[in-house]
Amino acid sequence: MKHRRNPWGASALSLALSTSVLAAPTTSPDKPATTESTSSGTVTMRGQAIAYTAVAGTLVVHPNSYDDSTDIVRKRVGEPDPTKPEDKTLEPTASMFYTAYFKKGADPATRPITFVYNGGPGSASVWLHMGSFGPRRIETLDDSHTPAAPYRFINNDDTLLDASDVVFIDAPGTGFGRIAGKDAEKAFWGVDADGHAFANFITQFLGKFGRYNSPKYLFGESYGTMRSAVVVNDLQNDDSIDFNGVILLSQILSYGNSVDGANDDPGNDRPYVLALPTYAATAAYHHMLPTQPADLQAFLREVEHFASTDYLLALQQGADLSAADRQHVVQKLHDYTGLPVDYIDRADLRITGGEFEHELQARTGIATGRLDTRFSGPQIDPMSKEVGYDPQSSAISSAYVSAFNDYVRKTLHYGDDAIYRPFGRLKADSWQAPHTLPDDGNQSQVPNVMPDLALAMKTNPLLHVMLNAGYFDLATPYYEGIYEMKHLPIPAALQKNIEFKQYQSGHMVYVSEASLKQLHDNVAAFIRETDHQG
Structure with a gap:
């Protein structure tokens, strides 16, 4: 791809x-x-x-x-x-x-x-x-x-x-x-x-x-x-x-099911749910989580469960999601992705792949890879919404x-x-x-x-x-x-x-x-x- x-x-x-x-x-x-x-x-x-x-x-x-x-x-x-x-x-x-x-x-x-x-x-x-x-x-x-x-x-x-x-x-x-x-x-x-x-x-x-x-x-x-x-x-x-x-x-x-440009298909929340475990694995790899997991596989099983239960239910509720439940989900997404709480909240709990790649290491001017998120590279435009290239493609x-x-x-x-x-x-x-x-x-x-x-x-x-x-x-x-x-x-x-x-x-x-x-x-x-x- x-x-x-x-x-x-x-x-x-x-x-x-x-x-x-x-x-x-x-x-x-x-x-x-x-x-x-x-x-x-x-x-x-x-x-x-x-x-x-x-x-x-x-x-x-x-x-x-x-x-x-x-x-x-x-x-x-x-x-x-x-x-x-x-x-x-x-x-x-x-x-x-x-x-x-x-x-x-x-x-x-x-x-x-x-x-x-x-x-x-x-x-x-x-x-x-x-x-x-x-x-x-x-x-x-x-x-x-x-x-x-x-x-x-x-x-x-x-x-x-x-x-x-x-x-x-x-x-x-x-x-x-x-x-x-x-x-x-x-x-x-x-x-x-x-x-x-x-x-x-x-x-x-x-x-x-x-x-x-x-x-x-x-x-x-x-x-x-x-x-x-x-x-x-x-x-x-x-x-x-x-x-x-x-x-x-x-x-x-x-x-x-693709999280690429998922915001162009409002009402379809499935891509965000299916991408969350990869966000979590990536944040763990780059040591961007508030608490670093000791066992990656066990951590991902936990994230998968949250994605398919609390997170999915919250997204499905849409405008009916209560303020308390919304705050709970925002905090869990921060714990699992390392992204700032205010960013997650402003994104309405829905972060596309391109946005995650741009934002995860943005504070240090680094872009995260897409094909392989272990790869990183310099941000081309730190003020853009998404990364303009794929660090792994450029690397190999x-x-x-x-x-x-x-x-x-x-x-x-x-x-x-x-x-x-x-x-x-x-x-x-x-x-x-x-x-x-x-x-x-x-x-x-x-x-x-x-x-x-x-x-x-x-x-x-x-x-x-x-x-x-x-x-x-x-x-x-x-x-x-x-x-x-x-x-x-x-x-x-x-x-x-x-x-x-x-x-x-x-x-x-x-x-x-x-x-x-x-x-x-x-x-x-x-x-x-x-x-x-x-």
Whole structure:
């Protein structure tokens, strides 16, 4: 997820990469096209050497309106239909860039495969690729600005290749992928259009690499969790491809739960309730509380209880809240957030994410991070209402993007004379937010894909879901994800298919090395428990 104001110990290098290039185009074309480059490597994971094949390339996908039974299919990309001289437009197409890692010697029939992507919307998957489960990862500082190049790129002791093959996918118009044709933005940039593109990509990939019979998983981060709900429902109920599991990192399934700009939706008090535990965790981390808690988890359980009882009730009463009850809530919010009593009172007990980030450390001229509230940076404008940038994004983005641009060319042998785009060129009105609900065909103007995930779980009652979240994530607060999961419209018996894991990290949980190890172990265990091979 991009920032709201800008459309979301060193281990020795033991990676032997390689060596032979089996097929290597030196470029990714500006027009959508299918390309491929294959190489080999070995990663040392917890003392175990894992040899793998890496494939970097693009697949071409089409919008949902595409009909391959018509003469459109006879067109070559970039050329008009010769049988229709009057046709001067090109049907919209998109190439989606991916990097796939396959463990050598593994049987594709039983080897799990996990499709991994970031969110945005409109983000490439460089962040997960370079930070989480690939064979190499970038080393950054845990909660402060990483110095400029040269960056340290190391063997990934927490690669997921011990448990699953991994495919990192970039959204249309990002990475080395391109979109083209009339109204291409409308065809690929939107909740439903994006979901279709990813489902189209995955079905092609399964056929191209012979993986239809493999245990299959989706792993999405941030907006990628919203995408996962749409994609798994589309694949299962439109394409008859059941999945073993959906792994969600830093979840948001309903934008109505977002504390970003929550004051633009008066009467909806839910975001303030769901963000409060993250405010409390952040204030504790920065030692801004009147009384510092000895046990963070126990403290957060206390805050969660207050948020869902006294605080929720007070907000629901609105103008009927008594002066005594209001003062009680103001004091508790001060105790749990460290914000000044008069500020909380003037804010009418309702503080948005941006306001909290600006105000928590404002007395010292410091801004608090959003994606990871452990990060801080100088206030750009101390007199503004909100912070104008995200300290974590500024602290690590250069390291991730620089490392990948070096790696993809020198190791994967792809894209020498092409530009890698970490973000799509989305304009303010490019993204089509309305979402067609899967059960009745009605549209939700504020995206809510809880019905999609619920339908996927009901039509495949063996589908398992795993929610991972960081305590210090204010883009998608961890308690928001818990709330959404416990309010899915599914039978109570299916709740046992959902598991929850929290980490002492932020939105990008894997930025913390200790949290990355926990994330790997939890995800690997989830895959092994659900791949139906036990």
